[in-house]
Amino acid sequence: MAAYNFRTPLREEDVRTLRVGDIIYLSGIIVTARDAAHRRIVEYLRAGKPLPVDLKGGAIYHCGPVVVRRGDAWKVLSAGPTTSTRLELYEPEVIEKTGLRLIVGKGGMGPKTAEACSKYGAIYAVYTGGAAVLAAQAVREVVGVEWLDLGIPEALWILEVENFGPLVVTIDTAGRNYIEEVVKKAEEKLKSLKASLSRQ
């Protein structure tokens, strides 16, 4: 386990050095995207349409923030992660076609994302679920917002962050998926518990 400070754009060789359990503090640009945004990103990619934001070397954040508008500027009040599992449907293709290097969320992702991470050089890291005010402290500025027609939680919020973290790497490029490993262990444990439960 080690702690690193990274700034976007991220380089493939840097993220490939990271291993599960490592801690990252991220500075630079991170783009929020949830279900509807991912769906549209994939539609655009398949149609060959340019995305409104360049994700090459970039970071995506599974997050639908609480925001307020003050004059022309938006302010992020709360911005914790949403459950990443739902984005498993889209993320492998997004990683493959955009050159995305970092995905931040919570709850873990599945084998297809893990495979895309190791193949194309990206990592998945988690931020504490629900720690949304704390997360918002790292947001320096809302650089822009795209696809607001999807609604506030689903829009692409382009955020400039400073030392956003600690982000715990749980999928690395070496093929490890830490949360899946924890759940597998729990499954084994349940098998042995079941034996004792049925005796009761």
Next chain:
Amino acid sequence: MADAIERAAVEAIRRAVIYLPPDVKMALIKAYEREENDVARAQLKSILDNIELAEKMARPMCQDTGMITFYVDVGYDFPGARYVRDSLVNSARVATQSVPLRPNSVHPFKNVNTGDNTGRYSPQIHWELVPGDSLKFTVVPRGGGSEYPTALHMVPPGRGLDVLREVVLESVLRAGAMPCPPTIVGVGVGGSVETAVFIAKKAAALRKVGTLNEDPELAVLERELTEAINELGIGVMGLGGKTTVLAVHIDYAHRHPATYPVAVVFQCWAARRATAIVEPGGDFQILQ
């Protein structure tokens, strides 16, 4: 009166999304003190820091300010009964702007967000008529992450009690890190399906953490299940350690002889709730 009910509801929503109830906070502090896994401890520390910061800055502790649900007890003789529904719906609209809340009410076919946390069956309002002349309601803003892994099992009645523990443990395993553990797990046993889910949800979201089940046998079962789940080692945010649940709360309803529903409902650590009591004259107080 309509205005007083609306103001009480807006204040209850505001308090609920910003301030975690003391019983939940206490349970999290205890979990932090007990936890030995470094990664899990760091996560719990972030949770506790976040709770404090939310209070200090008066901001919603979690960006998912949830689906707004009201559990309402209307006194038979409460003079403002006719205003309650509209005032509660309005309060969701007003609070969305004033707190603010994230708009979370989406048409399931058109996928359009109404933008103000209102819509068909939204906010949700559950009614009870009770003796007395006051109005009492508890607002629960529940996040989507808590809702997503909900499990309903129709188990063979002949095996009901035998498999109950297994069913709960398997549901917890399947939920994994999704509902933001440490969670409070609500288990609803018996009834018809909607009752099973309803009482499970109330057990998870309304009952105070640290309270004992009034049925001594269920109190024992709750403790056993809490220990068994925590032995699974899923841990805070699925990162391991000994804190997967803060509590297991069980409720039951009489069932049909041929059915045995078991509902398992998850409440994330941000177990938000606030209760408003509105007197017949319009004065109100908010309790957490």
